[in-house]
Amino acid sequence: MKTWLESWPVYRQLTGSDPLGRGKAARSKATEAVVSRTATADRVVKSVCPFCAVGCAQNVYVKDEQIVQIEGNPDSPVNRGRLCPKGSASKQLVTSPSRVTTVKYRRPYGTDWEDLDLDTAMEMIADRVLDARRKTWQDEDGPADNRRRVNRTMGIASLGGATLDNEENYLMKKLYSAMGAIQIENQARI
Incomplete structure (x- = not known):
């Protein structure tokens, strides 16, 4: 059985084969029992x-x-x-336990913010997108004697961000084009 002195890391460092204390001398029973989180992942x-x-x-x-x-x-x-x-x-x-999992919403003409769950907020956004598309849809434009077929909405626009990769930008372009939006931009830096 080891004495308390022999279990002391400094003693092991000075008397063992690890004089710099970077290997075996610095390891304790607790250190030996540690298992990486990546090793136990499913x-x-x-x-x-x-x-x-x-x-x-x-x-x-x-x-x-x-x-x-x-x-x-x-x-x-x-x-x-x-x-x-x-x-x-x-x-x-x-x-993170401090992660925000709700959406802050202030009703029109309201003065107070309320928390909405994400599903409710997404439904509200979808309803508003469809309403804006319906209200601003244009089949044709131009003077009465020279109408052109446009099939577009001017009530919806998209501005992509720099964190989006090519695939996400491609899908956003397809989505907004399918909705009839023509104002589709991206501010990517590279």
Whole structure:
């Protein structure tokens, strides 16, 4: 049985084969028992970091349908497994107890904000998009003697963001074009 002195890391460092204290001398029983969150994950989901236009690939480790770790994907030619500080902290986007899960809404002419659940807010948005399309739909334009078929709405527009990748921009363009919108822009920087 070891004495308390022999279990002391400094003693192990000075008397053992690890004089710099970077390996065996620095390890305790608790350290030996630690298991990586990635080693116990049920599955790995491939994703893309949402913070900027670089599009760093991420591996999202899931255990019991809960995200346990997010790391850079080493197979990605974009980031080669590395993530910036914001990307490294992206797990907090979905697991933080302070994450906002409702939508703030102020009714027309109202003075107070109320919380709405996301499903209710999405239904309201869908209703308003359909209403704006219906109210602003144009079959034709131009003077009466020279009408042109346009099939468009001027009541809906889209401005994409820099965090959207090519595939998302493609889908947004298709969606808004299918709704008849012609004012579709993107402010991507690269």
